[in-house]
Amino acid sequence: MSAAGWTLAWLWLAVIASGLYHGINPGMGWPLAVSAGLMQRSSRALVAALGPLAIGHLLAMLLVILPFAMLAALVDWQRPIRIAASLLVIAFGIFRLVDRRHPRALARIPPAQLGLWSFAVAIAHGAALMLVPIYLGLCEAADADRGHAAAGALINANLTMALLVSVVHAGAMIIAGGCLAWLVYRYLGLKFVSRSWFNLDAVWAGSLVLVGAVALVLGVAA
């Protein structure tokens, strides 16, 4: 495989890995699927809850990535855009590190609105932001393969890529979260909820800073 091919493979792996990581994080909603299954005494209810959770997460990804998809068409500005995006992710990571208060706003969303909840939680935690540098890298790598195209074609290609990245990421997220929810519901029992719940605030904020920093280094080097 060529160097560009390797880059592409690694970036896709990052999309999937971040999806799995978000999926197993209880803060992204798998315990809600367990709760739905138990409250309605039906494994179907558990599976049904995964739908809105996945859609909420997907929409959050799209909302954050799409503006960058439009911007990425400005070929001449590609480098500054990448650097700015990296700095944005780093800044949000630092904000998450500093602001460590117990969150209250999300608790106001009614339990019946799982999709809205999933969307809000992904935005609030910067889950979508984490994907932006990876996405921009993918656009560039794909672009390099194709050679420069007309702006219109580029936007189309970028939009398709945005959709693809969001769907793959949200798919990985819901598969990981869904499997864990099923395991807890069926085999591990509710004790697992409190036992397995680690405070990932610092790790999460650290991952944002890390992703941003790697993207920044690559962006500056490009």
Add this chain to the structure above:
Amino acid sequence: MTMRPDPTFHASPKLAMEAPVENFAYTVLLSPDHSKPDALAVIDVKRGSPTYSKIVHTVRMPNKGDEFHHFGWNACSSALSPLAGHAFLERRYLIIPGMRSSRIYIVDTKPDPTQAKIHKIIEPEEVFKKTGYSRPHTIHCGPEGIYVSTLGGGGKDGTDGPPGIFIMDCETFEVLGRWEIDRGPQTKHYDFWWNLPRDYMVSSEWALPPQFENGIVPEDLLSNKYGHRLHFWDLRARRNVQTIDLGANHQMALEVRPAHDPIREHGFVGVVVDTTNLEGSIWTWWREGGKFHIEKTATIPPEPAPKDKLPPLLQGFGAVPPLVTDIDLSMDDRFLYVSCWGTGEMRQYDVSDPRKPKLSGSVRIGGIVGRAPHPNGQAFAGGPQMVEISRDGKRVYWTNSLYSTWDDQFYPQGIPGAEVMANVGANGGLELARDFWVGLPDGYRAHQIRLDGGDCSTDSFCYPSV
């Protein structure tokens, strides 16, 4: 902020029942004549301990006249809510409101209950300014932090506007403001609790401050002016969705006890007295087809008594009303404990069928006329009042005072503070433990009890027992 959820947080009531048993019982002490500062007593309830059933530590407050009544934890099992997505709190601070002063004390129970100390004091002015409410009472920890019910509105006598609920931050203890967005017809307040995943709250009514602070007002009671309604709320929308009137003769609907298992959509409320016949009653409410319903499911009759044995307040009636002043539901939602503070009886009802409570146990202790002593021979003044159940449901603790000025009207000879415990049989039944008797310091009365690691009137759960 912790790395793991507190080990005393449990996803379901069943897990809470299986958890280690309680070692300490926190009990608030009040000085009825305001001559001494109110205090928090830490009582050793660890079986086999050399200081079993003794006070091992006391936190005295720096002010007088606060009038402690109910209190609660900064965090409980509700922190495991999947919606909050952030379970990293500690069950560590006791929130103790002064019901007369409107001052709120935050007591830190770590590193060890025997070293509990004051962490923060919220002065009454802050409560008045930020909420327009006064006389804070019941504490519950929930989705948006600490919920505090109040009994008074603004102004000197607390009648300037209705009382309600306000929110405090569960880490900084900053008073954040009123909870209600639309209170509907609610104008009085007492207790409240909820079903978290089903997203509703239930609140009850006692009285406005002029109706209780200087004693019960007999004319108001006989003209049915005390509270007699239940309010049902959309918890997240903070909106009153339904109000049910129990009938004006059902005076003082106090403790609200929803089933702990959130899959069950029912609960109980106790009514102190029916003014037509002096009965006390238990009501079962439930939700069906999106609406709340309620019915009277158990009554406790008054007991006739000669006039000369009655306090002046009751002489005209020739009977002692049971006065159902507190109820508490076991963690498995099977047994409902009912305090009959007037007749001196602790009742246990089997509520496996919630709308058909069956009397399954009873002990007599104290009482206006009965004056039954403790099995250890000690005199027990007052009657069974604030009751708390161990998480495993095997031990039931209670104290004997209702409220300073009311105590004096119903028990004019005084109520030296006492705390006792009864053991529960495997299939119900109740027997006072001879070796558990907490004599409280002279001049103090006792009110609510809180157990370390949570108890049956503290923790609310986000997942059903399976």
